[in-house]
Amino acid sequence: MTSWLLEFSNLHYTYPGGQKSVLNGVSLGIPEGKKCALLGRNGCGKSTLFLHANGILQPQQGQVSWRGNPFVYKRSFLQEMTQKVGLVFQDPEHQLIASTVSEDISYGLFNRKLPPEVIREKVGNILETFGMTELAEVPIHHLSLGQKRRLAVAGVMVLEPELLLLDEPTAYLDRYQTKNLLRELDHIHQNGTTVLMATHDMDIAFEWAEWICVMDGGRLIFAGEPQEALAQREMLESLHLGMPLLAEVWEVLPESLKRDMGGIPRSVEELKKKLEAKQEVASV
Numbered sequence: 001m002t003s004w005l006l007e008f009s010n011l012h013y014t015y016p017g018g019q020k021s022v023l024n025g026v027s028l029g030i031p032e033g034k035k036c037a038l039l040g041r042n043g044c045g046k047s048t049l050f051l052h053a054n055g056i057l058q059p060q061q062g063q064v065s066w067r068g069n070p071f072v073y074k075r076s077f078l079q080e081m082t083q084k085v086g087l088v089f090q091d092p093e094h095q096l097i098a099s100t101v102s103e104d105i106s107y108g109l110f111n112r113k114l115p116p117e118v119i120r121e122k123v124g125n126i127l128e129t130f131g132m133t134e135l136a137e138v139p140i141h142h143l144s145l146g147q148k149r150r151l152a153v154a155g156v157m158v159l160e161p162e163l164l165l166l167d168e169p170t171a172y173l174d175r176y177q178t179k180n181l182l183r184e185l186d187h188i189h190q191n192g193t194t195v196l197m198a199t200h201d202m203d204i205a206f207e208w209a210e211w212i213c214v215m216d217g218g219r220l221i222f223a224g225e226p227q228e229a230l231a232q233r234e235m236l237e238s239l240h241l242g243m244p245l246l247a248e249v250w251e252v253l254p255e256s257l258k259r260d261m262g263g264i265p266r267s268v269e270e271l272k273k274k275l276e277a278k279q280e281v282a283s284v
């Protein structure tokens, strides 16, 4: 049986004064140690679900559990959850509060009342990990959007969460910045953090994630491995998510080539490698 690090069970939520319920019985488990993607069209409730992951919002019905233990909506428990679950908002402007890069990263550590020398060391290490050492004293309003996004992730990661949730972290990033961010997330994941990313981008989800969830209308409608998601063409197209580009390319390849290549490659690099290997065999 899969062990869920965080589990949402039958959550219902309507915003105060809202006309419509946003979460309509969503049940979704985040498997420990995996890179996960949450897909769904605009307004289906992804961000609202994220706000339930560390108790910022409390469900009106249903339950959130951490390692099988239901959330208790009391200050001490919620403080513990904000440490275990790091949340990176869609808009970094909502997250960055201090005036310079290093001050911003220090903020959460100061709140934890850590000794100044420990804070200095942690900030220095995280700046190095994120390649931002030279930006330490730069005012936040001088940063590019890509740098702000990296800083928002760094500011959460310095608190060493066990689960990192990112709300559309690649939105508005160019290909180069997107690749860098995904590489950083891989690094974070290799160091033992479970990662869940909300995205509209099926190509990123297919290439990067090991577990894919799809929401619609405040409910979960699919959860499974990326290859299983490919069997859901009709559902993915009806939600305007579409199929990954590589799956579309795969469709038009000759059957003999597909047989030799095994399954659909997960990335362009994997496709190239498989094609080159095939050419080498053919030229022997």
Ligand SMILES: Nc1ncnc2c1ncn2[C@@H]1O[C@H](COP(=O)(O)OP(=O)(O)OP(=O)(O)O)[C@@H](O)[C@H]1O
Residues within 6 Å of the ligand: 015, 016, 018, 022, 040, 041, 042, 043, 044, 045, 046, 047, 048, 049
């Ligand atoms: N603070 C709020 N007050 C009232 N309604 C809200 C609030 N935040 C979000 N909503 C509404 O809740 C619904 C779900 O929004 P949410 O941001 O959770 O969806 P989403 O799937 O993350 O969308 P997107 O992909 O566009 O970011 C939308 O109809 C939105 O207008």
